[in-house]
Each structure stands twice: as C-alpha cells, then as structure tokens.
Amino acid sequence: METIEISxxxxxxxxxxxxxxxxxxxxxxxxxxxxxxxxxxxxETGKREPDPKYEVTAKGQRELDARGVGVNEx
Numbered sequence: 001m002e003t004i005e006i007s008x009x010x011x012x013x014x015x016x017x018x019x020x021x022x023x024x025x026x027x028x029x030x031x032x033x034x035x036x037x038x039x040x041x042x043x044e045t046g047k048r049e050p051d052p053k054y055e056v057t058a059k060g061q062r063e064l065d066a067r068g069v070g071v072n073e074x
Contacts, residue, residue: 004063010036011069018056
C-alpha cells in the first residue's frame with residue numbers, strides 16, 4: 001500500500017468535512033482541500049447548500065482509519 005503524506009491540517013480538514021455539512025472554506029483551507037482532492041482523499045459532491053459540497057472518499061476514510069482518527073457523525 002502506498003504511503004500518502006497528509007499534513008495535520010489536511011487531517012483536520014478531512015475531519016471537518018466528514019463532520020460538518022456547512023463546511024466553510026477560507027483561502028488556506030481551500031488550498032488544503034484542493035490538495036486533498038488531487039490525492040483522491042476528498043471529492044466534490046456536486047450538491048448545493050445546504051447539502052455538503054465535499055465528502056471524504058473511501059480512500060480518504062482508509063487513511064483516517066489507518067491513522068486512528070475517528071470521526072463521530074452523531
């Protein structure tokens with residue numbers, strides 16, 4: 001399995017995307033999201049608000065799981 005480099009900020013953004021439907025992006029987070037999309041860890045949903053615009057992909061979820069990062073969607 002390939003090793004994917006994800007910054008702490010990238011992990012935090014992925015967790016925010018998984019937990020929060022109305023995820024707000026500032027310029028810094030937008031750059032991180034674009035990098036995560038390029039890595040196949042996050043995808044645009046094609047939906048409009050109030051639905052989430054981004055989602056963590058199965059590949060992204062595997063990376064979070066491998067790092068022991070749990071995301072509670074309660």
